[in-house]
Amino acid sequence: MGQSFKYDVCVVGGCGHVGLPLAIMFANRDRKVCVYDINEKSIEGIKAGKLPFYEEGAEPLLASALASGNLDFTSNEQVISESEIIIVIIGTPVDEHLNPRVDVLKKTFASMSKYISHEQLLILRSTVYPGVTKRVKDWLEEDGHLCDVAFCPERILEGKAVEELTTLPQIVSSFTESGVKRASELFSLLTDDIVVVEPLEAELTKLCTNVWRYIKFAVSNQFYTIANDYNVDFYNIHHAMTHNYPRCKDFPRPGFAAGPCLFKDTMQLGAFYDNNFNLGHTAMLINEGLPNYVCKCLKRECDLSKLTVGILGMAFKAESDDTRESLSYKVKKLFEFESKLVLCSDPYVKDPSFVSKEELIERSDIIIIATPHKEYKDIIVDGNKKVVDIWNILGNGGKI
Ligand SMILES: NC(=O)c1ccc[n+]([C@@H]2O[C@H](COP(=O)([O-])OP(=O)(O)OC[C@H]3O[C@@H](n4cnc5c(N)ncnc54)[C@H](O)[C@@H]3O)[C@@H](O)[C@H]2O)c1
Missing domain, CATH: 3.40.50.720 (NAD(P)-binding Rossmann-like Domain)
Known part of the structure; x- marks a missing residue:
C-alpha cells in the first residue's frame, strides 16, 4: 500500500513572487498545500492575509485559500516528507562573474534530501541552468532516493500571475513516464494545454x-x-x-x-x-x-x-x-x-x-x-x- 501524505503539494520557496500565486491556485483547486519558506516574516504576513508584494487580483484568492483550510505555512523543512508532490521555486541567481549560482540549488537539495522518499514527485519550477534537473535527479539518487523528478518551468509575467496561471500552456518534462503523468495531472488543474518535452528541452x-x-x-x-x-x-x-x-x-x-x-x-x-x-x-x-x-x-x-x-x-x-x-x-x-x-x-x-x-x-x-x-x-x-x-x-x- 502506498504512503499517505498530509499534503498534496509542498511549495518550497512558496512565499516568493511565483511560488505564492501557484500555491494559492492549487489550494483554491481543492488541493491540500503547504508553503515551506525560510522567510518567516513573509509567512506571518501572508497568514494574516497580506501579500508581501503587489500581485494583481491575488489578495481575494489568498483570502479564499486561507478560509478553505487548504493552505498552510511553515519554515520547518520536515514538511517536505509529509507532501506527495514537492515543487521547488526558489531564486536562481547569477554571481558577480555572471555565472549561474548552481551551488544555491545544490545546498538546498543537500538539505532537503533526507526528507525525500521514492513515492514522491519532485518538480523543479525555478528557471535553471540547463542540465540542473538531471543533476538534481543524480544527487537524489546518490542519496538513495528514486523519486520522480520533473522540470516544469514557470512562465508567468510577474503581476499577472492570477490571469496567466490558468491561461498559459504548461510545459511538463520528466525522466520517467510516471513523472510526466503525475506532473501533467497536477498542472491540468490549471489548464488543458500541456506541452510535454524532455527535461533539457524544457530548461532551454x-x-x-x-x-x-x-x-x-x-x-x-x-x-x-x-x-x-x-x-x-x-x-x-x-x-x-x-x-x-x-x-x-x-x-x-x-x-x-x-x-x-x-x-x-x-x-x-x-x-x-x-x-x-x-x-x-x-x-x-x-x-x-x-x-x-x-x-x-x-x-x-x-x-x-x-x-x-x-x-x-x-x-x-x-x-x-x-x-x-x-x-x-x-x-x-x-x-x-x-x-x-x-x-x-x-x-x-x-x-x-x-x-x-x-x-x-x-x-x-x-x-x-x-x-x-x-x-x-x-x-x-x-x-x-x-x-x-x-x-x-x-x-x-x-x-x-
Ligand atoms: N519573478 C518572476 O516573474 C518569475 C517568472 C518566472 C520564473 N521565475 C523564476 O522563479 C524562481 C523564483 O523567482 P521569484 O521571483 O519568485 O523569487 P523570490 O525571491 O520572490 O522568491 C523565492 C522565495 O524562496 C525562498 N527561499 C529561498 N531559499 C529557500 C530555501 N532554501 N528553502 C525554502 N525557501 C527558500 C525565499 O525566502 C523567497 O520567498 C527563479 O528561478 C526565477 O527565475 C520568476
Whole structure:
C-alpha cells in the first residue's frame, strides 16, 4: 500500500513572487498545500492575509485559500516528507562573474534530501541552468532516493500571475513516464494545454523564451539610440513600423529592460554556451548601457553639476513594487556622480528617502521617467524643465 501524505503539494520557496500565486491556485483547486519558506516574516504576513508584494487580483484568492483550510505555512523543512508532490521555486541567481549560482540549488537539495522518499514527485519550477534537473535527479539518487523528478518551468509575467496561471500552456518534462503523468495531472488543474518535452528541452525553452524577450528590447533600444543620435524621434519610426503591419506587431517600445529574470537568464544561456552567445551579450550591453546613454546625452546638453535630477519610478516595471535589478538604481548611481542632487519617487515602492511625484517635479531641473507607471501619464511639468521620457508615456515623443 502506498504512503499517505498530509499534503498534496509542498511549495518550497512558496512565499516568493511565483511560488505564492501557484500555491494559492492549487489550494483554491481543492488541493491540500503547504508553503515551506525560510522567510518567516513573509509567512506571518501572508497568514494574516497580506501579500508581501503587489500581485494583481491575488489578495481575494489568498483570502479564499486561507478560509478553505487548504493552505498552510511553515519554515520547518520536515514538511517536505509529509507532501506527495514537492515543487521547488526558489531564486536562481547569477554571481558577480555572471555565472549561474548552481551551488544555491545544490545546498538546498543537500538539505532537503533526507526528507525525500521514492513515492514522491519532485518538480523543479525555478528557471535553471540547463542540465540542473538531471543533476538534481543524480544527487537524489546518490542519496538513495528514486523519486520522480520533473522540470516544469514557470512562465508567468510577474503581476499577472492570477490571469496567466490558468491561461498559459504548461510545459511538463520528466525522466520517467510516471513523472510526466503525475506532473501533467497536477498542472491540468490549471489548464488543458500541456506541452510535454524532455527535461533539457524544457530548461532551454524557458531560457530561450526570456532571452528572446530581452533581445527584442535590446533591438528596440538600439534603434532608439540610432534615431536619437540623428535627432529623429524613434516613436515616429515605431508608429510607422507597427501601424497595421502584422510582421512588426510585437515590436516593443524602447525603455529600461531590467528585472530579476531577463538579464540573469540571458547570462545563464551565455554561460551554457561557453560565453560564445554573442547576441545575448550584445543585448546585455545595449540594455544595461541605456542609463549611460541617457546620462551622456544630458551631459552633452547641460552642466549637470549645477542641476537636480528627479527619477520617477524605481521599480523595474510598471505598476510593480519590485525593485530587483531595476535600472532606475543604475540611473540614480550615475546621476549621483554627475549632478548636484538626485531625487527619487515611486508610488509602489516604500522607501522613506523617496519624495512624492509632485515634490520631485517641483524641485528637479531634469525629470527622468524611468518606469512607465500609469500614475505618470498625466503629470504636468513646466516648459523650462527637461523631461526624459524614453517610454513616451506622456505622448510627446521619446527624444532626449
Ligand atoms: N519573478 C518572476 O516573474 C518569475 C517568472 C518566472 C520564473 N521565475 C523564476 O522563479 C524562481 C523564483 O523567482 P521569484 O521571483 O519568485 O523569487 P523570490 O525571491 O520572490 O522568491 C523565492 C522565495 O524562496 C525562498 N527561499 C529561498 N531559499 C529557500 C530555501 N532554501 N528553502 C525554502 N525557501 C527558500 C525565499 O525566502 C523567497 O520567498 C527563479 O528561478 C526565477 O527565475 C520568476
